[in-house]
Amino acid sequence: MHKIEFESSIEFVADINDEKDCLMSQDPTQDNPGALWFNIDILKGHPFRAGDRVRVIVEKIE
Template identity: 60%
Template sequence: MTNTIAEILGTIEFVAHIDETKDCLMSQDPPESLWFNIDVPKGHGLNAGDRIKVTIERI
């Protein structure tokens, strides 16, 4: 049984510096997917233009 509620496939449009420990990955107008705005720990290595998949699961 899967607990997956949604999978968002998209392209990062912008990586914002939040503070010394985290950045924010954003895509707010993708034609192919739902939009996302997710804080992640620094050191993620992601850049604008990278394709990602965000999975939402109930745990």
């Protein structure tokens, strides 16, 4: 199993459409190899707001 896990703050929540929002956190430097960022669409009705600290886990399912 391959797994990547990191913690980051949500930079902003974008309104995609009537059903989805997008949680985003981006590193403006992109040159920092230690800075990881995310852009994840999720269903509306979630409790997430800009500034919330979250854990992102990406796991390859074999």
